[in-house]
Amino acid sequence: MTQRVELATVMDRVAVDALVTEYAVAVDDGAWDAYRQLFAPGGRADYRSAGGIEGDAEEITQWLTGAMELFTMRQHLIVNRQVHFETLDQDVGDTARVRADFINPMRFARGDTPSATEDTSTAPDFVCGGRYAFTLVRTGGGWRFNQVVVQEKWRRMKGASAPASGTP
Template identity: 60%
Template sequence: MTQRVNLATVMDRLAIDDVITGYAVAVDDSDWTGYRALFTPDGRADYRGSGGIEGAAAEVADWLAETMQLFPVRQHLIVNRRVRIQDLGGYPGDGADVQADYVNPMRLESGDDFVSGGRYAFGLVRTDGGWRLRSVTVHEKWRHAAFLAAATD
């Protein structure tokens, strides 16, 4: 691999990381226009693994805008990002997959905390406008809400 290819790969990884961070910030800040802009026109999001819906990114953004009103405070922490850029015989391609763990603390209007964690699977594609999401899938592994535990005691 040449130094130029290595630099291109590093630049791609930084751009992909920026998209993933933009995703978290858009959801946490209720920036649904920004959320939609992160996706390709045919991009999809699948939140069924955390009790949500699956569909076109624009449709899911509308659902998130409504649902996230329950949580006026939220913060995505997306870590352990494993980026795999398509390999075209030693040269980076126009597709990438990212697996990343998340912890998502949120606070309800009542003041009760709700925290969940799991793994995202992001599919990205290089477009004329830069890297964009073609898919997001949430795989929730755990959740904790003290108020729910107290209600079952």
Template identity: 60%
Template sequence: MTQRVELAAVMDRLAIDSLITEYAVTVDDGDWDAYQRLFTPDGRADYSSAGGIDASAAEVAGWLAGAMELFPMRQHLIVNRKLTFGTLDQDIDDLAHVQADYVNPMRFPSNTNASASAKAGAAQADGAESMAPDFICGGRYAFTALRTDQGWRLRQVTVQEKWRQVRPRSRTEAPS
């Protein structure tokens, strides 16, 4: 390989890594317009293993917008990224596959009917536990990215949820 080809491969890897990071940020921030822009026009996402839908990026963005209203705090962590390049229509390296693990802690909204002093008392009683996520899940993503005139875009995202944990809430913490 020439240095120019090696540099192009490194730049592609960085661009794809940035695309995957942007995916996590758009979901965490609830920026559903930006979420849709990460995909090719025919892009799809499959959240069926996590109780969601398998549909176009636009349809999934709508579903996510409703589903994520339950969790005003969410923090997607996507790690252990394994990237391989493939071929599409005889063009080398225009297709990329990324396998990556995720952990996603989320919180339900706090009880807006509870008084501030009751919330403060519950927080003191629970100590560090009061900041623990109410819902946490983990699994593996399979991303397929395609090089386009606008840069790398997602063609397919498949979520394979492997586990989830729900922390019971006390009466003072119950969502409204």
């Protein structure tokens, strides 16, 4: 490899990593317009393993908007990112696959006036973890998601395991 090719690969790796981080921040902050912009035209996501839906970016955005209202605090931690660049139409590096683990602590929304027995801490009371499989494509506007698949492996609520409830 030449230095120019190596530099381009490093720059692509940084851009792909930034897109994954933007994904986590958009979901955690409820920035749904920003979330929608992370997808290439025709991009899809699959949250079924977490009790959610599978659909195009617009359908997923609408579902997330409602599902995330359950939580006042969300914090995706996406780690162990493995990035692989692939070919599209014989051009090296036009697609990428990222496999990454996640842990996602969240805090359920409470009423405006907590009762005397209600826990008012800001600590998470719902935590889930698993793996993301991201497929990305290079577009005129930079790297975008072509597909996001969530594989939830576990979840925990205060004091008990939680059944799938439609949360990512």
